[in-house]
Amino acid sequence: GDSVTQMEGPVTLSEEAFLTINCTYTATGYPSLFWYVQYPGEGLQLLLKATKADDKGSNKGFEATYRKETTSFHLEKGSVQVSDSAVYFCALGSSNTGKLIFGQGTTLQVKP
Amino acid sequence: DGGITQSPKYLFRKEGQNVTLSCEQNLNHDAMYWYRQDPGQGLRLIYYSQIVNDFQKGDIAEGYSVSREKKESFPLTVTSAQKNPTAFYLCASSANRDRVYGYTFGSGTRLTVV
Numbered sequence: 001g002d003s004v005t006q007m008e009g010p011v012t013l014s015e016e017a018f019l020t021i022n023c024t025y026t027a028t029g030y031p032s033l034f035w036y037v038q039y040p041g042e043g044l045q046l047l048l049k050a051t052k053a054d055d056k057g058s059n060k061g062f063e064a065t066y067r068k069e070t071t072s073f074h075l076e077k078g079s080v081q082v083s084d085s086a087v088y089f090c091a092l093g094s095s096n097t098g099k100l101i102f103g104q105g106t107t108l109q110v111k112p
Numbered sequence: 113d114g115g116i117t118q119s120p121k122y123l124f125r126k127e128g129q130n131v132t133l134s135c136e137q138n139l140n141h142d143a144m145y146w147y148r149q150d151p152g153q154g155l156r157l158i159y160y161s162q163i164v165n166d167f168q169k170g171d172i173a174e175g176y177s178v179s180r181e182k183k184e185s186f187p188l189t190v191t192s193a194q195k196n197p198t199a200f201y202l203c204a205s206s207a208n209r210d211r212v213y214g215y216t217f218g219s220g221t222r223l224t225v226v
Contacts, residue, residue: 099160
């Protein structure tokens with residue numbers, strides 16, 4: 001079945017460091033791909049999305065490119081801030097089930 | 113503004129009691145979902161509904177019940193049969209069969225059994 005695999009956390013970075021959180025997927029058909037962010041004690045917020053191969057989603061300095069050849073959707077940011085500390089979830093929209101399938105989440109801690 | 117509202121934010125329950133978590137959306141979304149999140153864990157699907165008066169079990173439905181009498185509302189009841197109900201509960205909605213846009217989430221309800 002369809003699935004999403006994220007790199008395990010926590011990821012700890014200093015402020016202004018470069019961020020990469022890896023996400024790979026297994027799916028049939030042509031899924032849409034998403035990154036969500038969850039701040040402490042809150043719900044998930046959509047960070048960015050991509051709906052077809054080679055699309056690049058971007059928002060708030062974060063970017064991710066839909067790579068069909070490597071079945072990946074890695075999240076990147078050039079310079080992280082303390083306020084980026086949160087849990088990040090990769091997800092795919094399954095054409096089999098019509099539902100989103102979430103990865104396990106990756107905790108990012110940014111230190112001043 | 114359109115959105116999805118969960119209430120209450122914090123809820124305490126005595127063992128053996130049923131408790132109902134509220135979820136309301138004004139986005140005109142067809143589909144609604146309930147997830148459970150434990151500390152340091154991902155999301156686990158409890159129940160979902162893609163249309164009024166119909167709902168399906170998710171991966172961990174035992175000890176939970178739902179209803180979908182109105183498009184806007186999808187309450188979750190945590191029954192006394194749920195052995196370990198302390199968790200963070202998230203409600204979400206989406207335009208049915210329109211997964212391109214993903215889900216909109218509420219801000220969650222933290223349930224604690226005392």
